[in-house]
Amino acid sequence: MDVESLRCVVTLAEELHFGRAAQLxxxxxxxxxxxxxxxxxxxxxxxxxxxxxxxxxxxAGERVVAHARTVLAELDExxxxxxxxxxx
Amino acid sequence: MDVESLRCVVTLAEELHFGRAAQLxxxxxxxxxxxxxxxxxxxxxxxxxxxxxxxxxxxAGERVVAHARTVLAELDExxxxxxxxxxx
DNA sequence: GAAGGTTACGCACAACGTAAACATG
DNA sequence: CATGTTTACGTTGTGCGTAACCTTC
Numbered sequence: 635m636d637v638e639s640l641r642c643v644v645t646l647a648e649e650l651h652f653g654r655a656a657q658l659x660x661x662x663x664x665x666x667x668x669x670x671x672x673x674x675x676x677x678x679x680x681x682x683x684x685x686x687x688x689x690x691x692x693x694a695g696e697r698v699v700a701h702a703r704t705v706l707a708e709l710d711e712x713x714x715x716x717x718x719x720x721x722x
Numbered sequence: 723m724d725v726e727s728l729r730c731v732v733t734l735a736e737e738l739h740f741g742r743a744a745q746l747x748x749x750x751x752x753x754x755x756x757x758x759x760x761x762x763x764x765x766x767x768x769x770x771x772x773x774x775x776x777x778x779x780x781x782a783g784e785r786v787v788a789h790a791r792t793v794l795a796e797l798d799e800x801x802x803x804x805x806x807x808x809x810x
Numbered sequence: 811g812a813a814g815g816t817t818a819c820g821c822a823c824a825a826c827g828t829a830a831a832c833a834t835g
Numbered sequence: 836c837a838t839g840t841t842t843a844c845g846t847t848g849t850g851c852g853t854a855a856c857c858t859t860c
Contacts, residue, residue: 635797636724652815662852667816669850677804686815686858694804701800705793709723712789716765716782740840750827755841757825774833774840 635676637709640702642669643681647699650689723764725797728790730757731769735787738777 638659646655646666656666674681681695691699730747734754737743744754762769769783779787 653813661850663814664816664853665851671816677801679804681804684815687813687860689815697803698800701796701803705796705800708789708793708796712786712793713765715785715789716767716769741838749825751839752828752841753826759841772840773835775835775838777840 635673637706639669639673640705642666643673643695644699644702644706646670646682646689647691647695650691652684652689723761725794727757727761728793730754731761731783732787732790732794734758734770734777735779735783738779740772740777 642655642659645658646652649655649658652667652670653663656663659666661669670682677694677698679694679698680692681698683690683692726747730743733746734740734743737746740755740758741751744751747754749757758770765782765786767782767786768780769786771778771780
């Protein structure tokens, strides 16, 4: 799994709209949908209910998004720890 | 950045040997080295000192590996939360 | 019938293995 | 000179955009 896909899931959870979420990631809507599908298949659980007019988080989706935020925040710490020379 | 590369960094930190670490990930040693290089370039910091006979973690490498373990553990929680139906 | 999500197709880039080159003890 | 890491090169797979298709209000 790649981190960018996790970011896509979080963004879609915030926007609840594939088109806007895709624009925020500078990718086409078609590809964005495939990314979400891949994450869902990879995890073996549906994260979003989309009725072609309405996008909503499933219970599993809510749990995954919460964890995804934690992961992304920790990755941010990781990047910072790589550059900072120790502890000034 | 992809998660598999993070796992490679952690494995190399444990083995301190490119060949063995690569085998543990079922990839060639050549490709494994490129993965590590990419992570280092991506983070803008050298994580391992290799003198072609000795592999050792740099201070930045130690910090990054510690964070990487946290990220991977959190990702494990994420996967579990996706399948578990809620809380019986 | 218009807006929004999905599927099909094609191109381009990046992952990967093999093997040769280079470095160190 | 033997062990171990890096680089070069060719092949294969996958990411990605475009556009057509399906569904709902």
